[in-house]
Every structure is written in C-alpha cells, then in structure tokens.
Amino acid sequence: VPYTSNPDFVGRSDILELLKSQLGHGQPLTGGASQPRACLYGLGGIGKTQIALGYAFWLRETHPDVSVFWVHASNAERFRQAYGFLAQKFQVPGYDDPKTDVLPLVKRWLERKDCGRWLMVVDNYYYSYAAVP
DSSP, X not given: OOSOOOTTOOOOHHHHXXXXXXXXXXXXXXXXXXXXXXXXXXXXXXXXXXXXXXXXXXXXXXXXXXXXXXXXXXXXXXXXXXHHXXXXXXXXXXXXXXXXXXXXXXHHHHHSGGGOOEEEEEETOXXXXXXXX
C-alpha cells in the first residue's frame, strides 16, 4: 500500500461494513475459483481512495496473513508498471525475461494456491463508456 494510514479519516463506517460483508469477512472460505469483488465508484474527490485505504489498513490489522496489493490503474502503462513491480518484488518466476508479458504472468501467480490470501486494490480505474462499441 503506497500510502500511510490517515488518522483524520472519520465516518464512512457504513460503507466499510458493507465492504467487509461484500468481501466475505465472517464467512468461511469456499475454496472455489470465484473470488468476491467490490467496486467503489463516484465523482473524483469524494473519498473512494480513503475508503479503500481504511479497509486495507483494517484488513492488514485484523488479518495479517492476507497480502494487500495496491495497483494504480489511471492508464494502461501505470497498470502494467504496477504488475511489473509486483512480479519483481515477489520474484515471480519468469519476471526477468524481457519477452514475458507481465500481466498474465502475475495473474497466474496470484491464482496459485501457495500464493495465499490476498486483496488487490485497483485504484483510479476509469471505464470510458465512449470506448464501448
């Protein structure tokens, strides 16, 4: 997580509790291929990143066995760079091969059982409806 905890962050407890529920806290792991997902959306500047940070720091404190990965996705290059950083930091086999596409490499690594439990925050993702045919 590239940010420090914000001691001035207050409120939003209803949203944080909803996130905990949607992401399956308090429920046993099913072991299935499907993973819970949640999306925070809204206008810029309303606190989506702060909510995600609040959740990430809560998760790290209450479940230290869960890894938290923060991926900037404001554009394709930043997303690819973030995956490259993950591949290098965790020495994902094949990361140092210049011909390797890092996106499927990291995806396969995250899908492995021995990777453990994890949360990925994809920050600043912008979906343009104009790009949809």
